Amino acid sequence: MIIRIPKASDVKSSEITPENVYVNRRKFIRGAAAGAAGLAFAPSALAGMEPAQEVPARFASMTSELDEPLNSYEDVTTYNNYYEFGTRKEDPARNSAPFRPKPWTVTIDGHVNKPGDYALEDLASPSQMEDRVYRLRCVEAWSMVIPWYGFPLADLINKVEPTGNAKFVRMETVVRPEQMVGQRAYPPILDWPYVEGLRMDEAMNPLTLLATGVYGMDLPNQNGAPLRLVTPWKYGFKGVKSITRISFVEDMPVNTWQVQNSREYGFFANVNPEVQHPRWTQSRERRLGRLRRIPTMMFNGYAEEVQSMYAGMDLTRWI
Numbered sequence: 001m002i003i004r005i006p007k008a009s010d011v012k013s014s015e016i017t018p019e020n021v022y023v024n025r026r027k028f029i030r031g032a033a034a035g036a037a038g039l040a041f042a043p044s045a046l047a048g049m050e051p052a053q054e055v056p057a058r059f060a061s062m063t064s065e066l067d068e069p070l071n072s073y074e075d076v077t078t079y080n081n082y083y084e085f086g087t088r089k090e091d092p093a094r095n096s097a098p099f100r101p102k103p104w105t106v107t108i109d110g111h112v113n114k115p116g117d118y119a120l121e122d123l124a125s126p127s128q129m130e131d132r133v134y135r136l137r138c139v140e141a142w143s144m145v146i147p148w149y150g151f152p153l154a155d156l157i158n159k160v161e162p163t164g165n166a167k168f169v170r171m172e173t174v175v176r177p178e179q180m181v182g183q184r185a186y187p188p189i190l191d192w193p194y195v196e197g198l199r200m201d202e203a204m205n206p207l208t209l210l211a212t213g214v215y216g217m218d219l220p221n222q223n224g225a226p227l228r229l230v231t232p233w234k235y236g237f238k239g240v241k242s243i244t245r246i247s248f249v250e251d252m253p254v255n256t257w258q259v260q261n262s263r264e265y266g267f268f269a270n271v272n273p274e275v276q277h278p279r280w281t282q283s284r285e286r287r288l289g290r291l292r293r294i295p296t297m298m299f300n301g302y303a304e305e306v307q308s309m310y311a312g313m314d315l316t317r318w319i
């Protein structure tokens with residue numbers, strides 16, 4: 001197995017794989033290699049990363065609550081956004097092997113009764129772990145249906161007891177340039193560390209998940225090992241990866257993409273087909289691996305569970 005570790009100068013933020021090229025190449029890979037075995041094994045060996053792992057049988061007939069089929073393990077783990085490992089969709093799977101997600105410590109600070117440095121095992125007990133099939137919808141208008149594995153963020157919050165001054169939760173990705181080639185690029189691709197946030201009611205919503213896995217297996221590095229956020233009614237960029245710090249704060253955090261471009265990205269980032277991104281429509285999306293575009297649903301299909309949190313807010317202003 002050869003792992004190519006690119007030089008920092010290889011990473012160009014302007015380089016984005018056109019989706020049609022990607023779809024065609026994937027079709028070819030599937031046709032050539034998957035054959036009849038297709039479903040039983042996660043063909044990550046195809047991507048040259050690690051030995052094929054068995055996808056647990058319980059996923060064979062699993063769908064979303066809207067009966068949508070799951071994207072394959074290969075889709076979920078080879079088409080990623082994780083700029084710490086490069087800006088192209090295939091970069092994170094290719095470049096993240098040097099990253100070491102174990103052991104892992106999460107710093108809890110801010111307005112909270114039980115601050116401290118917690119070992120990941122002490123924040124998530126095995127009995128809280130569950131599969132949750134959620135759509136991930138990216139601003140770039142592609143989407144996937146993913147069987148996440150993890151525990152509710154609300155459980156962690158209850159454990160550490162925020163005080164009344166905590167109005168928002170702010171989360172940070174680890175900074176490890178020696179293990180993350182994208183963080184070695186100059187000029188910097190983003191203003192590290194990657195930062196995201198939720199309002200306290202959003203963080204406590206039962207849909208909000210801290211994922212430690214996909215397809216019932218530990219998160220691969222490219223998906224945000226060992227701990228990442230999944231907020232299914234928000235655009236994918238809210239799903240901050242490899243979380244190393246969780247702060248309970250009074251003021252609305254400034255998230256990475258707002259710093260990058262505040263005209264295009266706001267704090268809330270609720271999936272909303274009626275609010276257009278300045279550079280493309282948000283009213284339709286393409287499920288990875290399919291060519292036909294489908295209408296995007298308000299709040300990514302989770303309106304019933306979340307819309308009351310935004311009653312009275314102008315969602316064309318609070319993007």
Ligand SMILES: Nc1nc2c(c(=O)[nH]1)N[C@H]1C(S)=C(S)[C@@H](COP(=O)(O)O)O[C@H]1N2
Pocket residue numbers: 076079080081082083084136137138139173194222223224235236237238239240241242
């Ligand atoms: N630290 C960090 N987290 C990140 C990103 C990133 O570049 N760095 N990309 C975000 C974006 S834009 C998306 S769409 C999702 C993609 O998650 P996935 O690759 O597991 O599908 O991760 C989000 N979390």
Ligand SMILES: [Mo]
Pocket residue numbers: 081137138139140235236237
């Ligand atoms: Mo994204």
